Amino acid sequence: MAAIIDGVAEITKKVEEVILGEDGKPLSKGALKKLEKEREKKKKQEERAAKDAAERAARDAASPDYSTDRYGNLPVNQSEERTGRTRTKIASLSEKNIDETVLLSARLQTSRPTGNKKNFIVLRQGTVTAQAVLTVDETKISKQMQKFSCGITSESLVLVEAKVVKALQQVTSCTIQDVELQIEKLHVISAAARLPFSLEDATRPDEDYEKDPALVRVALATRLDHRPIDLRTTTNHAIFRMQHGVCKLFREYLEQHDFVEIHTPKLLGAASEGGANVFKVEYFNETAFLAQSPQFYKQMMITSDFAKVFEIGTVFRAENSQSHRHMTEYVSLDMEMEFEEHYHEVLDVFDGLLVHILKGLKERYTDEIAVIKKQFPFEDFEFLDKSLRLTYPEAVKMLRDAGVEFGDYDDMNTAQERILGKLVKEKYHTDFFMLDKFPLAVRPFYTMPDPARPGYSNSYDFFMRGEEILSGAQRVHNAAMLQKRAEENDPPIDPTTIQPYLDAFKFGAPPHAGGALGMERVLMLFLDLGNIRRTSLFPRDPNRLGP
Incomplete structure (x- = not known):
């Protein structure tokens, strides 16, 4: 009985399938005939395709593979031999290399077969790409080799031996456009698994x-x-080559002006800025802090008569900020120097330094900038040969004249900084400027007060596109004044917690000043990328501690 019931159900299902269309409505007799014809046609197409595929496979199997030594998967490189053969850089290829046979390793970026006799492959090294072509012939390149090339996954590392030929027409999709590579040998060094995104x-x-x-x-x-x-994208390769450029230009200028590079501790016994935004770590049987800045050590180097010092190093800020420009770990470009009469001598050095960095990025990294602009278009950064300097009261007046309510001693928030940046750009035609004489109450305890302007200090910030990139000041170099400033800080700083720092000033310290640039922030604003995480290799923020 069960078998009979199942049979009736199956018959009913088939009747409903024939009678009802996709919309659930009954089909007419003509529509039923048309549907049946379409089904029959599709069935024949599938059978024909399967037959053609089987015949091709049979032909390929029957035809001799005369390229077995020209393609395949290489064994894992365990440094078993060293042939000494020179590997060519794609960037060096030009019409001068036509008819030369070259050996190169690269990423297989894309593979585009046309029929079963040709495959167009884009090879990439860093930001540079070139087109390679594999063509079946009767002596070197077999159908089996062509089929193998079509099966190589995107982003696999390959070893290619190829002849350089003139491109029939410019290869506009690649950076190398006048020549292409005729592949003679193709081996996979390391196959790529499926990517999480293309x-x-x-x-x-x-x-x-x-x-x-x-x-x-x-x-x-x-x-x-x-x-x-x-990080494999050409855009990111360009960004982080420019990040290298920021550090290179920073170091280059300061070394030319007799600065000494130093390397200070990142594990401290006391908070370097005297605030609460520090990471505590267990240090054997006591508590240590991750350095917020090399501030204390830069100054101690000045008291040790090093006169001019700089450091490129990681610093840590335990700020629970979700903004586009804050991270809990970033690279700080620090500089400190003694001066003879006035801290503006240090501002003069900073002026030359920043112009050197901005000019260097603009002039030395034109190719990288062009690559980045393709994905993230931006207006070129505008700056003056001698940087604009404003005082804090002048900035306050500009904001008030623009309708912004602002007190004489108020600290600027992000929105007010951006408004000021736009006002400066409109009036002075620069995206970079210095702001001098900040209110004393908003600066760290080691900042020197301005005796001529009660309530203000000998301190400064620098801005790019209306956002702060550097904070600095003349430091208090008198031991008694420094201790008093620590005790009067809000909240007060117990002198015993920073005693080694205070002691360094008891034996004669020269007047000095300095500051610190945020490396990632400088690059983000120069390229107008909108988020600091784009200029950090592996960014750290309150929500991210990996990879």
């Missing part, structure tokens, strides 16, 4: 999404979760 999607400019909203957009959080993959 690098093509990860390098799209916003305008592409405006044209086609269906395109896949890779969120910043997804990028950071898979940062080693995200």
Whole structure:
């Protein structure tokens, strides 16, 4: 009985399938005939495709593979031999290399077969790409080799031996456009698994999404979760080459002006800024703090008669900030120097330093800037050969004249900084300026008060595109005054917690000043990238402690 019931159910299902269309309504007799024809046609197409595939496979199997030594997967490199053969850099290829056979290793970025006899491959080294072509012939390149090339996954590392030929037309999709590579040998060094997102999607400019909203957009959080993959994009290669440039230019200028590079501790027995925004760590049987800054040690180096010092190092801030420009760990570019008569001597050095960095980025990294602009278009950074300097009262007046309510001794918030940046740009045509004479109450305890302007100090900030990138000041170098400033701080600082620092000034300390640039922030604002996480290799913030 059960078998009969199942049979009736099956018959009923088939009748409903024939009688009812996709919308659930009964089909007419003509519609039923049309549907049956379409089904029969699809069935024949599938059978024909399967037959063709089987015939191709049979032909490939029957045809001799005369390229077995020209392709395949290489064994894991365990440094078993050293041939000494020179590997070519794609960036060096030009028409001068035509007819030369070159050996190179690169990422296989994309593979585009046309038929079963040709495969167009884009090879990438860093930000540089070139087109390579694998073409089946009767002596060297077999169909099996072509099929192998089509199966190599995107982002695999490959070893290619190829002949350099002139491109029939400019290869506008690659950075090397006048020549291409005719592949003669192709081996996989390291195969790539399936990527969490495509690098093509990860390098799209916003305008592409405006044209086609269906395109896949890779969120910043997804990028950071898979940062080693995200860092492969040509945009990121350009960004972090420029990050290297910021440090190189910083070090270059200061070394030319007789500064000594130093390396200070990052584990401290007391908070370097005297505030609560510090990370505490267990240090054997006591508590230590991660350095907020090399401030105390820079100054102690000045008391040790080093005169001019700088450091490029990591600092830590336990600020629970979710903003676009704050991180809990970042790279600080610090400088400290003694001066003869006035702390503006130090501002003069800073002026030359910042102009050197900005000019260097603009002039030495034109290729990288062009790559970044393709994905993140921005207006070129504007600056003066001699940087603009404003006093805090002058800035307050500009804000008030623009309708912003602002007290004489108020500290500026982010929104007010941006308004000031726009006002300065409109009036002085610069994206970079210095702001001098900050209110004393908003600066650290070691800041020198301005005797001529009660309530103000000999301190300064620098701004790029309306955002602060450097904070600095003349430091208190008198031991008694420094201790008094610590005790009067809000909240007060117990002198015993910073005694070694205070003691350094008891034996004669020269007047000195300095400051610290945020490396990632400088680059973010120069390129107008909008988020500091784009200029940090592996950013750390209150929500991210990996990878």
